[in-house]
Amino acid sequence: MTHWTESVYRENPEVFRRHLEDRLDDAAEEADDLLALLSDHDIDPESALDVACGIGRHAVELGDRGVTVRGIDISESYLDRACERVADRGVGDAVAVERADMRDLAERTDEYDVVYNLWTSFGYFDEATNRDVLAGMHERVAEEGALVLELVNRDGVLADFRPAGIPEDDEDGLVVESADYDPETARMETTRRVFAATDEGYDYEGEMVYDVRLYAPAELAALCRDAGFESVSLYAGLDGEPLERESTRLVVVAEP
Ligand SMILES: C[S@@+](CC[C@H](N)C(=O)[O-])C[C@H]1O[C@@H](n2cnc3c(N)ncnc32)[C@H](O)[C@@H]1O
Structure with a gap:
C-alpha cells in the first residue's frame, strides 16, 4: 500500500x-x-x-x-x-x-x-x-x-483537542479539518479538505489525509x-x- x-x-x-x-x-x-x-x-x-x-x-x-x-x-x-x-x-x-x-x-x-x-x-x-x-x-x-x-506538542494538543474546525478562512477559499487521535498508538489522523471561493460560494478542490505520531x-x-x-x-x-x-x-x- x-x-x-x-x-x-x-x-x-x-x-x-x-x-x-x-x-x-x-x-x-x-x-x-x-x-x-x-x-x-x-x-x-x-x-x-x-x-x-x-x-x-x-x-x-x-x-x-x-x-x-x-x-x-x-x-x-x-x-x-x-x-x-x-x-x-x-x-x-x-x-x-x-x-x-x-x-x-x-x-x-x-x-x-x-x-x-x-x-x-x-x-x-x-x-x-x-x-x-x-x-x-x-x-x-x-x-x-x-x-x-x-x-x-502532544500534551498541548490533547489539552484542547478539536476533532473538527476551520483553521483558515480567507477570500481565496476555505479549509476544513477533522482529526482523530488514537491513544493506543499516540497517532493523530487529520483530514484536510480544501474549497476554493467562487462567486456563488465554495467549490471543493481536494483533500489530504495525514497520519502523524505525536x-x-x-x-x-x-x-x-x-x-x-x-x-x-x-x-x-x-x-x-x-x-x-x-x-x-x-x-x-x-x-x-
Ligand atoms: C509539513 S511539510 C513541511 C515543509 C517545510 N519543512 C516547511 O516548514 O515549509 C512536510 C514536508 O515533508 C516532506 N516529506 C515527507 N516525507 C518525506 C521523506 N520521507 N523524506 C523527505 N521529505 C519528506 C514533504 O514532501 C513536505 O515537503
Whole structure:
C-alpha cells in the first residue's frame, strides 16, 4: 500500500501546496528565531541541512543570511518550487536542494552545523522507522552542532483537542479539518479538505489525509538521547519561549 506521504506530497501535492505558500510570510521570522535560538546554544552555523525542506521556506531565508544550506525532500513538485524561489531570491550560491528521503540519512557522509526539521515533518512513519530517521539526523550533525526539531506538542494538543474546525478562512477559499487521535498508538489522523471561493460560494478542490505520531516532550527527549544526543533542550517555539503544559508546539534542540 502506498504510504500517505507519497500520496499527499508526491502524487497529489497541490492540496498542501497552498498551505505551504500561505506560510511563506512566516519564514523570515522563523529563520531569525532559529538562528537566535542556536546562538543561545553558542552555535553560529555556517552549514545547514533542511530535512523535509518543502518549497524551501527556511532554506532560502537562511541562505540569504549567509548559511550554506542543503535541502532534501521527497516531493519533486515542492523541490521545483524551491528551485524557483532560490533563483528568484538570488541565493543559488548558498542553497541547493535535492530529492532524497529522510529515511536514508544514515547512508550519507555529509555533516552540518545544524540539521533542522520544521513544521511537524517528523513522526510520519512507524515507531522503528521514526527512531531510524532520528538516528540518521544525529549522524548528519557535526560534533559541535545541533539538531532542531519543531513539531506538535502532544500534551498541548490533547489539552484542547478539536476533532473538527476551520483553521483558515480567507477570500481565496476555505479549509476544513477533522482529526482523530488514537491513544493506543499516540497517532493523530487529520483530514484536510480544501474549497476554493467562487462567486456563488465554495467549490471543493481536494483533500489530504495525514497520519502523524505525536510526542510528549519527555518522550521525544528520551528518543533523542537514545539516538545518541548528549544534551536535549525543550522549548515551546523557535522563539525560545519556555515549554508549558499547554504549549501547542514543541521545539527540541539536541546536541551530540
Ligand atoms: C509539513 S511539510 C513541511 C515543509 C517545510 N519543512 C516547511 O516548514 O515549509 C512536510 C514536508 O515533508 C516532506 N516529506 C515527507 N516525507 C518525506 C521523506 N520521507 N523524506 C523527505 N521529505 C519528506 C514533504 O514532501 C513536505 O515537503
